Amino acid sequence: MRVAVVTGASRGIGRDTALALAAKGLALFLVAEGTPEELASAEAECRAAGAPEAAHAVFDLGTPGAPEAMVQAALARFGRVDVLVNNAGIRCRKPFGAFTRAEFDGLIAVNFAAAFFASQAVLPAMRAQGGGRIIHVASQTGRVAMEDNSLYGPMKAALIQLTKNMAFELAKEGIQVNSVSPGPIATQFNIESYGRIPGRVEQLEGRLPVGRLGRPTEVAEAIAFLATCEGGFIQGHDLVVDGGYTII
Template sequence: MRVALVTGASRGIGRETALALAAKGLALFLVAEGTAEELASAGTECRAAGAPEAASATFDLGTPGAAEAMVAAALARFGRVDVLVNNAGIRCRKPFGTFTRADFTGLLEVNLAAAFFASQAVLPAMRAQGGGRIIHVASQMGRVAAEDNALYGMSKAALIQLAKNMAFELAREGIQVNSVSPGPIATEYNIVSYGRIPGRTEQMTARVPLGRMGQPAEVAEAIAFLATAAGSFIQGHDLVVDGGYTIQ
């Protein structure tokens, strides 16, 4: 039985990723911050979708040591982790020049440090198993500039580079590492965020050559592709799922 650990799994891209992996027969360990009921609901959906087992736990990945504790909990529950999906992330939109140290530290702890240290923590188990898959969920904002996105974009660019370095170092141990960069996706967060600014949704959609926002399930399918046999010869790649946003 293959096991996937998915962070930020209570909603949006993380939840859809869990369901996509469940449909491929993986057992799930689902993690999010302070959303035990949502995680339990996601676990029920995953079992219905085909997961042989689905467990969950809440962790605040902005707290030093939480990523390592999360991996330890997954290993204690299942004895192995075959796929690690580092999806948890937060945003902090401000004009450059107004960010505080607290903004900087808080965002990087979740968006970068958690993925970094969870990946390190899972290595001994993956080495003992003879391999594994690690996927960082980055963003198209790690590739292009946008207003008020200096801190968020920096964190996602770092994730893309982290995936490349990890892939280079770990390839000979059978550990595949890649990243996925979603573009404008119709998550609950984005729908609410864009809705606060008149015309924002239309402005974002106009920049997508395919003429629409993506769906969380479309990103999830890309992640599942990299997590399973279909993506067995892909290493150190950033798979952009943005409807063409970054080709302009």
Template sequence: MSDPTAPKVALVTGASRGIGHAIALALAARGFALFLAAEGTAEELAGAATACRASGAPDAVSAIFDLAAEGAAEAMVSAALARFGRLDVLVNNAGIRCRKPFGSFTRAEFRALLAVDLEAAFFASQAVLPAMRRQGGGRIIHIASQMGRVAAEENALYGAAKAALLQLTRNMAFELAKENIQVNSVSPGPIATQYNIESYGRMPGRTELMTSRVPAGRFGRPEEVAEAVAFLATCETGYIQGHDLLIDGGYTIH
């Protein structure tokens, strides 16, 4: 069993910017020590770790991992455990997108996207299980997407990967609940990340169209997704299992 007085430790992937960065800061503010992983620049990721320490994390370190590479997810978990000796929360946030009309995807694009968006989460989760079992439990949170539930143009590949991640969440929870390991997911809708702002900005009228489909009438903020993740990471109840928490401003209710 784990030491109840020790700081809890979270591993967050894709933590250098956007939603992942916001998740790291939210967990830091709640006293988690953090291992931050991303594929971006070391300077950007180190800056995220510095921001986490300033936000309340007792410790925060970072490392670059290409999660599309075979064995990278397992190596990442091993590095986090070597640094902290425990892992209480794993947040599988890293993801890539490939927007193209169906019929034009290549096998290379298919494999690259699934390697990061699905395979890395699968094998990182498997890799963390021995430690969580030794500790007497833990929490695994997948960052999925509303696109795993609804259809949209040029999203066949991304949507398929996120739908598979939702099913993985349910299956993992079904098997691991008896071991006090909670597995849930969070599905963001239209969020004002740098990627989305720049992507939609290249398509005239796209931002207005997306906003018109959201009952809340606006894009969400990365911090709003982070609050949902922090809730699942810290809530007192152990009875939330296999749940997908939509943070979409009501996009999928109509």
């Protein structure tokens, strides 16, 4: 039985990723911050979708020691971790010059440090198993500049670079490391955020060659592919799922 840990799994891309992995027969350990009811609901959906086993736990991954504790909890429950999906993240959009140190530190803690230390924590188990897969959920904003994005974008760029460095070091141990960079996706959070700016959705759709926002399931399918595809020749790759936004 293969086991996947998915962070930020209570809603949006994380929840759909968990369901996609469940449909492929993986057991799931679902993690999010402060959303136990939603996590319990996601766990039940994963079981219904085909997961042989599923469990959930609440962790604030921005807290020092929490990523490591999460991995240990997953190992205690299942005895192994074959796939780690580092999806948890937060946003803070402001003009450059308006950020506080607390906002800076908070974004680094959740968007970069959590993935970094969770990945380090899972290494001993993956090495003992003879391999594993680690997938970071980055963003198209780690590749292109956008308004009010001088903090979130660089953190996602750092995650893409972390992917490459980890892949370079760990490939010979049978550990595949890749990332997925979503573009404008119609998650509940994004729709609410876009709705605060008149015409923002129409502006984005006009900018996208496909003419629409992406669906969370489309990102989940990409993550599930990297987590379960046969062979080990995809290494250190950032798979952009953005409807063509970055090709223009």
